[in-house]
Amino acid sequence: MKNFAFPITIAAAIAAPAQAAEIQIASQGPVVELTVNEVVRSAPDVAQVGAGVMTRAKTAQEAVRLNAQQMERLIDKLRALGIARKDIQTSNFNLNAQYSYNNDGTPPTFVGYDVSNQVSVKLRDLKRAGEVLDALVGAGANNIYGPNFMLEDDVDAKAQARKAAFERGRLMATDYARMAGYAGVRLLEVSESFQSFGPMPVMERAIAVSASSADTTTPIEPGEVGTGVSITVKYEMTR
Known part of the structure; x- marks a missing residue:
């Protein structure tokens, strides 16, 4: 203020x-x-998209290794789409042990480690937003949030x-x-x-996209921002 x-x-x-x-x-x-x-x-002239990968394995090291491999493919795909490194930023990384809880009073069963890695991506060409979302899913992203439209200046x-x-x-x-x-x-x-x-209330919105239909691009409408x-x-x- x-x-x-x-x-x-x-x-x-x-x-x-x-x-x-x-x-x-x-x-x-x-x-x-x-x-x-x-x-x-x-x-709006830019949009913010969150994209990431969640992996699970029996050991923390294996879960991290698998996640790193998939995230590397994801970032390589973003770079291939012409998105600059300055517009790709890690926004979240989590490693958590997962358990299955039983209703019979017995101790919970360990099922593995989950690793989640998320990057925030700034899209400057809004006409390609749908294309980018589809490409991210094709590259292995299983968590996508956004897009959130805004004015850069x-x-x-x-x-x-x-x-x-x-x-x-x-x-x-x-x-x-x-x-x-x-x-x-x-x-x-x-x-x-x-x-x-x-154009909608401020909240994270999950976008469901499909990589199976290569001839169809996910429709994205930027509308107006206030x-x-x-x-x-x-x-x-x-x-």
Whole structure:
């Protein structure tokens, strides 16, 4: 969250440069505080996909070895598809002993070790998203999550949302002031926070794809993503 404070005078701002201070602006009239939300929607330019392999073996070393082999094939496939190494990042690695639990009160039975390795992949060519998902399954991926669409550079979208929210907040404060018999308003404080919105609620979504139909590509629709700003403004009502 970004907070903007306005100093009372230049002298007051220079007087104590070595210590942090919060300067409160004195107000003579009533103060109106508003929270305003604005969302700007635009087409995404990148997508994030999680892809990984889970393997099981009787020993931890064997489970890790098998997993490493399959993950190497998976990463080689991503590189062959033209995805840069900087866009492939390990996001999760787990090794766990697995047991079968019995209902007759006997001790659980050890069944092996599970190894799960997951990479996060940034897709820059959204038209090939379905092709990439199919290729990952063909390369041995048995865990796929996403895609989550987003803007890689959302500076302009944030600026648009900020401007719209600030202007709406000023107009709302002015309306309140005039309803209360005042002529205008004077800004005292403003703070902001940002959020990103996809076409669906924010959650991990498993994508089921099939490698058996080579002539069909999994359909992927990027839709639009939203960049939202929430600002809180305080205005003094003025005569």
